[in-house]
Amino acid sequence: MxxxxxxxxxxxxxxxxxxxxxxxxxxxxxxxxxxxxxxxxxxxxxxxxxxxxxxxxxxxxxxxxxxxxxxxxxxxxxxxxxxxxxxxxxxxxxxxxxxxxxxxxxxxxxxxxxxxxxxxxxxxxxxxxxxxxxxxxxxxxxDPGTFHSTSQILVPEDVKGKNVRPANATEARFVNLLGGASVQVSAAESREVLAKGAAEMTQSPWESLYIFGVDSIVTHHLDMPLYxxxxxxxxxxxxxxxxxxxxxxxxxxxxxxxxxxxxxxxxxxxxAKGREKIAADPKHTMHKPDEAQVQLWKDAAAPLTDEWKATISKTGADPEPMLEGLITALKERNSYAGE
Structure with missing residues (x-):
């Protein structure tokens, strides 16, 4: 409250x-x-x-x-x-x-x-x-964020069985789809759950690892813009x-x-500068997925779009023009990450 x-x-x-x-x-x-x-x-x-x-x-x-x-x-x-x-x-x-x-x-x-x-x-x-x-x-x-972990994080399978501090409700659902358990707290509260071992991964942009003091805890990083x-x-x-x-x-x-x-x-x-700092620090490991591994992440995330559409449909609205409108707006400003 x-x-x-x-x-x-x-x-x-x-x-x-x-x-x-x-x-x-x-x-x-x-x-x-x-x-x-x-x-x-x-x-x-x-x-x-x-x-x-x-x-x-x-x-x-x-x-x-x-x-x-x-x-x-x-x-x-x-x-x-x-x-x-x-x-x-x-x-x-x-x-x-x-x-x-x-x-x-x-x-x-x-x-x-x-x-x-x-x-x-x-x-x-x-x-x-x-x-x-x-x-x-x-x-x-x-700047688009990603997964940061206490151990290797390269493919969706690496999330299975882990406790994860997700960035938002949609990412929390993604964690669950991957077989992980979401520990949903704000970014400002992320250090506490990671330091206590209540979570082994977090989602964050790069500099925020330093801002919220978790850079010494999560030393493995999925080097891929995700969300x-x-x-x-x-x-x-x-x-x-x-x-x-x-x-x-x-x-x-x-x-x-x-x-x-x-x-x-x-x-x-x-x-974005935070990523450069992490990359230059020998205490940290960047896990860069190849094209096939990126596709694994995209395939794993695909059900989220279907679930969002189902949620909107239950309100009586049509989700298709909504999502297409967002994608069009992003394309018009050269900021769409899709194909």
Missing amino acids: YTRIVSAMALALASAHSVHAAEVELTLSHWVPGTHPLQVLGMEPWAESIKEASNGRIEITIYPAMQLGAAADHYDMARDGVVDIGFINPGYQPGRFPILAAAELPFLFANAKAGVAALTEWYKPYSEKEMADTYFCMALSH ASINAFIFNKGKLDGMSPEDRKVIEDHCTPEWAEKMSSGWADAE
């Missing part, structure tokens, strides 16, 4: 209150460290751009590292007005956002930059139904509706496919 002692939050908000307060003060909550490239290279420049575009009327205060609530609670926190802007990973709440879950399917994203621009453009209309009680701003993601973990910014609807038309336009102008790409670019670049 995201309940926190009211006095503690009031104190935090009071300490951030400027003597010369802006006309509109917004709280942005997320669950990665304050030093994470997503905050330093993404959120902070974004917040500053909003301040400048509003001539100082809008001020955003950022609360990192689950200060205001757990990672999985950030959608409800934004919906309920505990925070004004929430950084969410929809995959931390299995089954709640089935349309957006299409983007979690393996082997879709060739990159996170143009890829999230395409995803934001594709999902905006669907968000008006699937996230109707909030305002969907933009999708965000990292994108989808994140998003959402706004409390009441807060946005209460803004003047001028201020609302500033926010909407900062919730675009172009801003999604800007926000994700620094994060993507940092994660």
Whole structure:
């Protein structure tokens, strides 16, 4: 639950209150460290751009590292007005956002930059139904992630019998299909389960191994882009509706496919550099699958698409144009990893 002692939050908000307060003060909550490239290279420049575009009327205060609530609670926190802007990973709440879950399917994203621009453009209309009680701003993601293990990880068979910290609900299902057991916690909690031996593998982009302190635990790596973990910014609807038309336009102008790409670019670049660091470290082993082994992974992942389609069909919607629309959007921005 995201309940926190009211006095503690009031104190935090009071300490951030400027003597010369802006006309509109917004709280942005997320669950990665304050030093994470997503905050330093993404959120902070974004917040500053909003301040400048509003001539100082809008001020955003950022609360990192689950200060205001757990990672999985950030959608409800934004919906309920505990925070004004929430950084969410929809995959931390299995089954709640089935349309957006299409983007979690393996082997879709060739990159996170143009890829999230395409995803934001594709999902905006669907968000008006699937996230109707909030305002969907933009999708965000990292450079495609993969498996990292305490032992060899090269082919799907290597997951069988292992406990794995998956990136999201779709990847958790993938782990189960491969014969592994999923230990689903947020990235911020991954070190604890790995250090205790409750999991022997994790899914992550590369630099995050260092960010979350698991680089000394998982020293074997599947050197293959596998999945994108989808994140998003959402706004409390009441807060946005209460803004003047001028201020609302500033926010909407900062919730675009172009801003999604800007926000994700620094994060993507940092994660890619993490791969170079791992590759250069003799304590780590990179397992590079050949063409036949890559096909084994693709074949193993194929049922996930069928399951996603079945889930959407149960809602009365047609999954085929949804998925085709996402693939088309990715292709138009040269960010589709498929054939």
